[in-house]
Amino acid sequence: MxxxxxxxxxxxxxxxxxxxxxxxxxxxxxxxxxxxxxxxxxxxxxxxxxxxxxxxxxxxxxxxxxxxxxxxxxxxxxxxxxxxxxxxxxxxxxxxxxxxxxxxxxxxxxxxxxxxxxxxxxxxxxxxxxxxxxxxxxxxxxxxxxxxxxxxxxxxxxxQEEFRSQAMEDLLLSKGDTSETPVRQTPLSNSFGPNLSQRATDIPNNINPNSPWGRMVSKFSIDFLLRVHLRKCEFETVRKLITSGKVTSEENLRLIRDSLLKMEKNVNVDKVLASYLDEMTELRRLTQRKINSIAKPKTY
Incomplete structure (x- = not known):
């Protein structure tokens, strides 16, 4: 970027x-x-x-x-x-x-x-x-x-978030913005999630590289994109990513669940988060069901 x-x-x-x-x-x-x-x-x-x-x-x-x-x-x-x-x-x-x-x-x-x-x-x-x-x-x-x-x-x-982000980049490129900034200099990572050095170099097999989501994943790691959506309270977008099969790994699902648990604990001091409580709870339950369905059975 x-x-x-x-x-x-x-x-x-x-x-x-x-x-x-x-x-x-x-x-x-x-x-x-x-x-x-x-x-x-x-x-x-x-x-x-x-x-x-x-x-x-x-x-x-x-x-x-x-x-x-x-x-x-x-x-x-x-x-x-x-x-x-x-x-x-x-x-x-x-x-x-x-x-x-x-x-x-x-x-x-x-x-x-x-x-x-x-x-x-x-x-x-x-x-x-x-x-x-x-x-x-x-x-x-x-x-x-x-x-x-x-x-x-x-x-x-x-x-949709993916379309808008891609449209913005395309517009800036059409105006002649071709400079790249080293990832260590980007302040965006401090605002929204992990350092951009976690960019994805290989797109997961189940993702179409030509789709809007695929283009985003080619530039940023999935966990970074998930943190962005959660930070912006875009819970419906995250839900669609899960139900459409774009987010399937247990690691990413646990990231979503754990982030939601932390956010739910802050609803008493954050009025904006409080207004999303039902959406957060519903998304957390969906995520937990997905985790349960892929979790390996314990052996004793």
Whole structure:
């Protein structure tokens, strides 16, 4: 994986972290770009290009919440964007968060109480008049989040992790990113799992090397990919990997089970994990059944 690919994935991870906060959950370019500049020592234009690549690869969504000044060029005034990680649970939580914020802001502005749907129907047609106002920003966010949720529900296959990661790499390569970073320098391993030196050199016989999963396994070890999915609470993805026969070894199954046990112990102190408790429990039980079915009988 190239250095730029790793930076892109880290930026996506930063967006996801912000989306999972208790408050101030939607990062916006007027402040977030500056934070990324300090984190990655890159210029604003380069960061915007990376964010656009993540959007095209369907890893994140970008919402234009402030239109550029008509009198200024887009280079001088690109407007303001908001960023959301492309995950259905996160988007639904952000939708609820933004609608509650919209209700409060509408009441404070117009001294009336209305439902979020009524407010958006009333104000969205006037969105240009509300450009660069707090209520105009949140109306844009609420409307577009609903649209993105509908998009993900209608086209779930387009948002599978393997497809998105490969699409991102292909897009970066098409833009001329061919540099490789030594694995010891990659910060991604510190964030998501084991060192990238554990890359797979031989794909297991039961995996199609031309499939999206096969291409991922050719670059990273299976245990690394599993840790990434678990870290990102993508339990449904892990379940599908098990039930489809892509993850079959007892070693990998035990890794999943043991990781889930640790995560379940933290639900009392982690509200995000607590919301996934049922999924974690169901996945752990599935994993244990698979382990039991392949475990060798003990001899005495």
């Amino acid at each position: 190239s250095a730029l690919s790793e930076v892109a994935l880290q930026i996506a991870s930063e967006i996801r972290k912000v989306n999972l906060r208790e408050d101030q959950r939607i990062p916006t370019s007027d402040t977030f770009i500056k934070e990324l500049m300090s984190l990655f020592s890159r210029e604003p234009d380069e960061l915007r290009n990376i964010l656009e690549t993540l959007r095209t690869a369907k890893i994140i969504f970008i919402i234009k919440i402030v239109l550029p000044d008509d009198k200024a060029s887009k280079m001088n005034d690109p407007g303001v964007d908001a960023y959301a990680y492309a995950d259905l649970k996160i988007l639904n939580d952000l939708k609820y968060y933004s609608e509650k914020k919209l209700e409060r802001l509408y009441e404070a502005t117009y001294y009336k109480k209305k439902s979020p749907s009524t407010i958006t129907r009333e104000l969205f047609p006037k969105i240009r008049e509300l450009n660069n106002t707090p209520i105009g920003r949140i109306v844009n966010i609420a409307v577009m989040l609903e649209e993105y949720i509908r998009m993900m529900n209608n086209n779930p296959n387009e948002f």
